Amino acid sequence: MIELKNIVKTFAGKNTEIHAVRGVTLNIEDGDIFGIVGYSGAGKSTLVRIINQLEKQTSGEVVIDGKEISSLSESQLRLERQKIGMIFQHFNLLWSRTVAENIAFPLEIAKVDKAVRQKKVQELIRLVGLEGREGAYPSELSGGQKQRVGIARALANDPKILLCDEATSALDPETTDSILELLNRINKELGITIVMITHQMEVVQKICRHIAVMSEGKVVEEGTVKNVFEKPRHEVTRRFVQTVGAGNLEKIRSDLKKKYPYGQILRLIFTGEISDRPILAEVIRKIDIPVSIVSSNITMGPDGPMGEIYSHISDGTQAQYKQFTKLLEAEGVKVEVL
Amino acid sequence: MNEFLSAINFDQMLEAFAETLYMSFGSLILAVIIGMIIGILLYCTQTGGLYENKFINPIVDLIVNILRAVPFIILMILIIPITKFLVGTMLGATAAIPSLVFAAAPFYARLCVIAFTEVDKGTIEASKAMGASKLQIIFKVLLPESLPALISGVCVTGISLISYTAMAGAIGGGGLGNLAYMYGFIRRNNAVLYTATALIVLLVFIIQGIGDRIVKKIDKR
């Protein structure tokens, strides 16, 4: 278990102090996939870097499995870090080493015998699905493959915790999905606790069980993903829940266009500030053309429905399509034609 | 043509060429070793470095800057006492080496710092996160990741050393520079002047060519 107790981190800025983390207390259970979300500058990276002490907190305690790790000596800390894997947005691989040599790197650091090392590297290459690419250099790999090397490297010393700082933010939606699948599998099969930092809500939605939302150095909301998504209480959380899918828009768009090459595809955005009358049903009745809802992630916010609906309309005139959009907009629904 | 060739004493030319090679490569090896150590020291002691040290860093930095600022021809004169102490004489090819090293080591140290600075901070951070010690970071990350730049730095340093040896030669260090000066300039023997120049240019081209080739081969970025 990772226990963060009242963590504060203050950087000395040019003129004023920067309070990157302002008193965060969190418990992360063993085997969990824990998401930390928030906008850029919220203090997420700083917080996660405090977990493996790349950054020393100004005050507060970091306790991992009952051990206060901020009080360890430098050499004890190095041993502890070998049991905490970390992956990064920009992968941070060594370009001068091949895939196999990159994965072997943490084993060399831990002074593992060469024979054991080679065997372990082979296992890891299989685990992350990079068979045949052992001898390639990072510059010859795609982003997704690079992150797989990053993951294999992070798992080399059999860690119990894997820290992911925006690990999918530099990847396209499909690749993101495949990396998330891999992380999910690692969590299930190896029982590794995963801490996922991200500003992409759909990442949280896909794999996290618990979530903490950070804003301005504080955790403003925390709980199971289901609860937070269903009843977002804080303003920042609400905005996040709304953006689910926004990052994926391109993929959704091209997928839907392929499926429905005719008619119009619309993205209806509900901002949670409209009445809970059955707006959609009323509008559909008024225009009298076939409307199908192809995907939706509407949740009930405190003030009404929030989220978005993708719908497909067809077999009407251009005027009817326009009318449909107008009627919805009149009810406070934002409409985008994809 | 025959006239041109007969104006050259080939044994003398060959000996001068060998002296130039000896001075350049002897001082290059020493300058690279010393320069790299100073470069690592400078890089690691800077603010935010692995061995941040607010006392050592500015002092070494100042010494390097002073040595780099003094023109070579003056540096040679200034360190004559050191040369005499180390070599016993201030004449001949070996006597040129201390001043060449004094000039080239700080130069290479600077190139090393530039090379290290180009290493992605993210990879150093990742290594720390994996539990690497500071020495492991220097030897397993910093040096291998900057190797192409370090090697092209060796070439650049080697090439400036060749031109320094020509200057050192003029003051009595021997080598092609001395030959060109003594025979070509003072005795107006153009054949010697041109041949010595051609040999120096050729040497520079060969070093650059070999260097480029090695860099291209090991650079996997």
Ligand SMILES: Nc1ncnc2c1ncn2[C@@H]1O[C@H](COP(=O)(O)OP(=O)(O)O)[C@@H](O)[C@H]1O
């Ligand atoms: N090393 C540092 N020195 C000074 N300020 C920093 C440093 N690291 C982060 N900060 C500041 O701390 C705040 C939080 O940054 P960060 O943790 O990177 O946020 P996030 O990962 O959520 O985008 C930002 O205002 C950032 O500028």
Ligand SMILES: [Mg+2]
């Ligand atoms: Mg960040």
